[in-house]
Amino acid sequence: MRTVYVNGDYLPENEAKVSVFDRGFLMSDGVYEVTSVLGGKLIDFEGHVKRLERSLSELDMRAPAAMDDLLTIHREMVSRNDITDGLIYLQVTRGNPGDRDFHYPPADTAPTLVLFTQSKPGFAASPLAQRGARVISVPDMRWGRRDIKTVQLLYPSMAKMMAQEAGVDDAWLVQEGKVTEGTSNNAYIVKNGRIITRALSQDILHGITRAAVLRFASEAQMEIEERSFTLDEAMQADEAFFTSASAFVMPVVEIDGTALGDGTPGPVATRLREVYIDESLKRAV
Structure with missing residues (x-):
């Protein structure tokens, strides 16, 4: 069973939960990145992090973690899921305001950060x-x-x-x-x-x-x-x-x-x- 990351916790995928009031679910109010893994290493990681920063900025969305910490999280996901070749999907949403509203929630609302992996052995040889x-x-x-x-x-x-x-x-x-x-x-x-x-x-x-x-x-x-x-x-x-x-x-x-x-x-x-x-x-x- 895969290990996923949700807001600071590494969890079995069947135990991972996000609120029904999360704006990613209700409004598609979120951004994402997909990083390839080849030979257990991350491809173009710096570029993906920079684009994530830009996406967050364009939507006036809070960063869910220090960008330097994202590398640690990605590497931990590779390790915990024993990924040699595959993908790591990261999604950030504006978080859970506690109810549905078109207006953005208060600025101090915590964003939601989710990561999961997809194992694709040998996928470079397509x-x-x-x-x-x-x-x-x-x-x-x-x-x-x-x-x-x-x-x-x-x-x-x-x-x-x-x-x-x-x-x-x-x-x-x-x-x-x-x-x-x-x-x-x-x-x-x-x-x-x-x-x-x-x-x-x-x-x-x-x-x-x-x-x-x-x-x-x-x-x-x-x-x-x-x-x-x-x-x-x-x-x-x-x-x-x-x-x-x-x-x-x-x-x-x-x-x-x-x-x-x-x-x-x-x-x-x-x-x-x-x-x-x-x-x-x-x-x-």
């Missing part, structure tokens, strides 16, 4: 990465502050179900004819060797894996263009991929039934995946 993902396009109907990593995930869940019903692996979200991002990842295309991805704004999540991958690509002298691209551009690209903490760099081989290139993972995405995993392991904590 079969999907070997064959490449197929995606469909769906309208982007999320709220406007996608740069804040909130727990408002209903529409991305709906989009993932649309993809499942279509018999593909994921969906890319489209607004005014242009791709914003995937359901839980940042989107890229490659044309004539140039990597193209939407620039940072309130329209997309400021991906931690995105930042690392673009840094590694720049160090490898790859051309990068940060701009919006249309769905038509994507379908005519030489290759495509998406990035996230759980998928790393995932090649995309088909969009809306149209194969990209020869329908197999392209060389840029394949190389970036190798570089990202290798370099991230060197920096893991």
Whole structure:
């Protein structure tokens, strides 16, 4: 049985409880982070903590613990759950005000902090990465502050179900004819060797894996263009991929039934995946 963390206590998962009045439950008033674990070490941990701080600040939400203490908690979760490869999910909510109200609770209301693990042995060696993902396009109907990593995930869940019903692996979200991002990842295309991805704004999540991958690509002298691209551009690209903490760099081989290139993972995405995993392991904590 997994050990989870709830507000300072490590508990068996079947004993963990959060109030029915918690604003994360009632209002989706919370933020989260997901950190990958490879070889028992945390990948891109500093980036995740910095983004958590930003999300909390954007929502005027109290930090649940000293940020330095989060590393200790994460490592303890890895140890207690014997995680070699997997994920650690962290969620912070505005806490339990004692009743339901649209207004924020008093400033001294304690936030809720929850962590749990997911064991995924060998998940870096993904079969999907070997064959490449197929995606469909769906309208982007999320709220406007996608740069804040909130727990408002209903529409991305709906989009993932649309993809499942279509018999593909994921969906890319489209607004005014242009791709914003995937359901839980940042989107890229490659044309004539140039990597193209939407620039940072309130329209997309400021991906931690995105930042690392673009840094590694720049160090490898790859051309990068940060701009919006249309769905038509994507379908005519030489290759495509998406990035996230759980998928790393995932090649995309088909969009809306149209194969990209020869329908197999392209060389840029394949190389970036190798570089990202290798370099991230060197920096893991």
